[in-house]
Amino acid sequence: MDAHPAPANLVQALRLRLPSWLPAALAVAVGYYLAARLGFALTLKPHPISTLWPPNALLAAALLLAQTRSWWWLLLAALPAHLLAELQSGVPTAMVLGWYVSNCGEALIGAAIVRAFVQGPLRLDSLRNAAIFLLGTALAAPLVSSFVDAALVHLIGWGDAAYWELVRARFFSNVLAELTIVPLIVTWAAVATSTPHETRPARYAESAALFTGLLLVCVLVFDLPHREAHASPAVYYAPLPFLLWAAALGPAASASALALMTIATIWGAVHGLGPFAGRTPQDTAREMQLFLTAATVPMLLLSVALAERSRVEREAREQRRQLTHLSRVAMLGELSGGIAHQLNQPLTAILSNAQAAQHYLANKNADPALLSEILADIVAADKRAGDVIEGLRALFKRGEAHFETLDPNRLVREVLALAQGDLATRGIEVSMRLQPNLPEVRADRVQLEQVLLNLVVNAAEAMRACPPKDRLLIVQSTATAGRIHVNVIDRGSGFKVSPEQLFEAFYTTKPQGLGLGLSISKSIVTAHGGRLRATTRRGGGAAFLVTLPALPKQ
Ligand code: ADP
Numbered sequence: 393m394d395a396h397p398a399p400a401n402l403v404q405a406l407r408l409r410l411p412s413w414l415p416a417a418l419a420v421a422v423g424y425y426l427a428a429r430l431g432f433a434l435t436l437k438p439h440p441i442s443t444l445w446p447p448n449a450l451l452a453a454a455l456l457l458a459q460t461r462s463w464w465w466l467l468l469a470a471l472p473a474h475l476l477a478e479l480q481s482g483v484p485t486a487m488v489l490g491w492y493v494s495n496c497g498e499a500l501i502g503a504a505i506v507r508a509f510v511q512g513p514l515r516l517d518s519l520r521n522a523a524i525f526l527l528g529t530a531l532a533a534p535l536v537s538s539f540v541d542a543a544l545v546h547l548i549g550w551g552d553a554a555y556w557e558l559v560r561a562r563f564f565s566n567v568l569a570e571l572t573i574v575p576l577i578v579t580w581a582a583v584a585t586s587t588p589h590e591t592r593p594a595r596y597a598e599s600a601a602l603f604t605g606l607l608l609v610c611v612l613v614f615d616l617p618h619r620e621a622h623a624s625p626a627v628y629y630a631p632l633p634f635l636l637w638a639a640a641l642g643p644a645a646s647a648s649a650l651a652l653m654t655i656a657t658i659w660g661a662v663h664g665l666g667p668f669a670g671r672t673p674q675d676t677a678r679e680m681q682l683f684l685t686a687a688t689v690p691m692l693l694l695s696v697a698l699a700e701r702s703r704v705e706r707e708a709r710e711q712r713r714q715l716t717h718l719s720r721v722a723m724l725g726e727l728s729g730g731i732a733h734q735l736n737q738p739l740t741a742i743l744s745n746a747q748a749a750q751h752y753l754a755n756k757n758a759d760p761a762l763l764s765e766i767l768a769d770i771v772a773a774d775k776r777a778g779d780v781i782e783g784l785r786a787l788f789k790r791g792e793a794h795f796e797t798l799d800p801n802r803l804v805r806e807v808l809a810l811a812q813g814d815l816a817t818r819g820i821e822v823s824m825r826l827q828p829n830l831p832e833v834r835a836d837r838v839q840l841e842q843v844l845l846n847l848v849v850n851a852a853e854a855m856r857a858c859p860p861k862d863r864l865l866i867v868q869s870t871a872t873a874g875r876i877h878v879n880v881i882d883r884g885s886g887f888k889v890s891p892e893q894l895f896e897a898f899y900t901t902k903p904q905g906l907g908l909g910l911s912i913s914k915s916i917v918t919a920h921g922g923r924l925r926a927t928t929r930r931g932g933g934a935a936f937l938v939t940l941p942a943l944p945k946q
Contacts, residue, residue, distance in 0.1 A: 413462035417469035420454045424470045427573070428477035434658045436673035443658045443677045445565050447474070448495045448537075449573035452529055455503035456514040456574065457581050463503070467496045483550070490544035494537050498566060502533030502574075515582050516575055516643045517703065522696040526689065529574055534566035561674070564681040571688045572654045575647035583644050599645065606634035606649055610656035614666035627667060628683060635687065639695035646695030650688045657684060716916070717790040719908040720842045723849055724787055730814025734780055738773035745769045783810050786838050787845075793836045797943060800833055800876050801826045804867055807844040811852070818852050820863040827870050831942035839916045843924070846909040847880040847936045853902065854884025854934060875922075876942045883933040891926040 427446035435442040447470070454466050471492060478488040505528030506514055516522050542558035545551060553561075613630045631653050638649035660666030661676050668676050668683075724731075749766045752758040783806060808815075808822060815822055833840075848865065855863045866881040887894055895914045900907030910926075917924040922940035929935055 411465075413458070413465045416454065416458055416462065417465050420451065420466045421469045421473045423450050423454070425473035425477050428473070431569075432477075432481065434655070434662060436662055436677055438673065442565055443661070443680055444569045444572060444654065446569050446573050447477075448498045448566055449569040450577065451495065451499035452502040452533065452570060453574045453577035455499055456506055456525075456529070456578060458513075460507060463500070467500070470496065484548065487545070487548050487550045490548060491541070494541040494544060497540060498533045498537035501536055502529030502570065505529065505532055513581070514578055516578055516647075516692075516696055517582070518700050519693065519697055522693055525574065525578075526571075526692075530567055530570040534563050534570060538563040538566065557674075561677065564678065564685070568654070568681050568685055568688075571685060571692070572647075572651050575643065575692055576651050579642075579644035579647045599641065602634060602637050602641070602645070603649070603652065606631060606638070606652055607656070609634060610653050614653075614657045614668075615660040615663075617665055618667050618669065631687075635691050636694075639691050640698060641695075642699050643692070643695045646691055650684075650691055653687070654684050712915070713790070715908065716839070716842070716912050719846075719906060719912050720787055720838075722906055723842070723846060723909065724784065726849060727811060727814045727845075730811065730817050731780065731784065732813070733817055734813030735777055738777040741773040742770050742777075745773070780810070783841075787841060789838075791838070793839065795834055795836055797832050798835050798837055798840070800830050800869055800878060800940070801828075803837070803840055804844065804869060804878060807841050807848060808867065810841075811845060811848050814849070815852055815865065818856070818863065819860050820852055820855060820865050823864060823866045825866060825868040830869055830871050830876055831945050833876060833920075833940045834943055835920050835940065836916075840920070843913040843916050843938060844878065844880070846913050847938075850909065850936075851880055851882035851884065851934070854882050854886075857885065858883060871942060874942055875939050878938045878940075879935055880938075881929070881933065881935040883929075883931075886928040886932055886934050887926070894926055895924075 424447045427450045431442045431445045431447060434444050451467070451470055455463050458466055474492045474495070475488065478491065479485070483491075506524055509524045509528075510521055514521060514525060516525065538559045541562050542555050545553075545558055546555055609630050613627050635646070635649055635653070638645040657666065657668065657680055661668040661680055664670070668680050670676075671679070745766045749758070749763060752762065787810075804824065804826060808824065812822075848867070851865050855865070862883045864883055866879075868877075868879040868881065870877045870879075889899070893899055895910050896907075897911040898907040899910075910924075914924045917938055917940070920940055922938065925937045925939075927935050927937070
């Protein structure tokens with residue numbers, strides 16, 4: 393046995409013995425104490441109630457992020473911090489304990505309401521969650537706890553403020569704290585625990601510019617002496633562009649920007665600066681609370697709405713990508729018989745060439761020139777097989793879109809080479825009518841191959857019932873001003889429905905069909921800035937025309 397465990401093992405052993413809530417409890421204790429100090433620093437003297445009282449909100453955020461079974465430990469962890477912070481301020485012990493109870497009550501009510509509707513740690517990533525947070529944690533919990541709190545103050549006989557005055561002051565102070573502190577902690581916790589992805593330097597520069605600008609504006613508006621008794625209401629709107637910018641960057645940026653503005657505003661008023669100074673402390677506190685609450689709620693909702701929309705769009709894009717890949721794989725499955733047949737040809741050639749070489753060697757009449765010719769044939773056949781597999785490999789892969797400059801005629805040839813085996817088995821003759829020197833296009837090779845392959849496979853399917861002599865597939869390429877056109881024409885059954893219906897997802901007339909090929913092809917072509925159109929031909933059959941913007945000729 394190893395008497396001296398390695399340090400890593402020791403850390404692991406210690407971690408095993410530590411309860412999982414302990415780090416969170418320690419963080420709550422330290423955070424609560426610092427939040428209380430901040431609360432005192434933001435108190436308007438001699439007004440006894442802070443404009444913003446952050447410890448309760450910090451406690452609420454901790455509960456919202458923790459598992460329900462650790463809640464009691466976290467509330468307990470706040471007690472020493474509460475005693476340490478409050479007993480220094482000369483408040484009677486009974487009042488200090490009373491406030492601890494009402495603070496814990498507020499955090500518990502706020503967290504319990506949210507937990508009843510949202511499973512697991514709160515994430516402000518949907519309007520539903522944001523609404524539950526606003527109504528439960530930022531409105532209902534401060535409302536209930538401020539009645540209890542004011543009653544306790546009255547019972548203990550601390551101060552001489554009227555009951556309703558206490559309720560009102562305490563309510564607004566806590567609403568503002570919940571609105572400022574909880575989103576800040578919850579959104580940054582989500583950032584910290586999300587899967588890390590590379591943040592571009594431009595994003596850091598943008599955030600730096602935003603927060604520097606906001607800080608400057610806040611200092612100018614809220615932290616400088618105001619000469620006039622009442623500042624023009626216009627000054628309150630000065631931070632708005634920065635707050636909107638932050639909302640566009642996401643809930644974490646928005647919560648941070650709002651917290652910055654809140655602290656700057658209150659700090660100014662506490663030091664007799666900015667547009668809110670110069671009134672009674674009660675009036676100053678009330679005006680600031682109303683102003684900051686009115687700014688915070690819509691900005692938070694806006695940032696969450698924008699983030700939710702971009703998340704939904706991201707998910708939809710990913711699903712479309714998966715669907716495109718799935719339908720491509722399904723189509724390759726349809727072609728597999730033909731591809732096997734196509735691979736068989738070079739393999740057979742390799743075998744017969746190799747057998748011939750063996751024969752010459754066995755009879756000791758191998759002419760080196762002949763052997764070299766046989767080997768060249770083997771290499772060529774091997775390359776042909778390799779090309780088929782290479783073409784397939786790219787189509788099977790599910791990768792990001794990769795735009796490159798492509799020759800449309802080459803694309804058509806590659807697609808027909810891939811489908812050649814299938815077309816031959818179906819007895820379909822192919823006529824390639826490609827206009828030479830077509831301008832190039834900028835496109836994703838795999839996606840365009842998917843479109844063309846889909847049109848070719850559909851055309852082949854449509855000619856299944858045709859007499860063998862009519863099974864003709866024409867692939868035509870042409871160019872007009874600034875555009876290239878690829879037309880896939882068959883002499884099959886044609887279609888009876890409108891072209892719009894043909895391109896609808898899940899429209900299919902085939903027993904095993906998915907009905908996705910044409911709708912995906914259309915969205916691919918549209919994403920390339922082009923158009924995909926279908927027409928029936930008078931003499932029978934259908935024509936599908938792909939039009940793409942052409943690159944200017946070099
Ligand atoms: P799927 O091939 O799985 O049915 P598609 O979206 O590729 O899905 O095609 C949808 C339907 O459009 C087909 O089932 C068929 O009825 C019709 N269609 C497509 N191409 C042709 C064509 N060349 N000729 C006649 N009908 C066609």
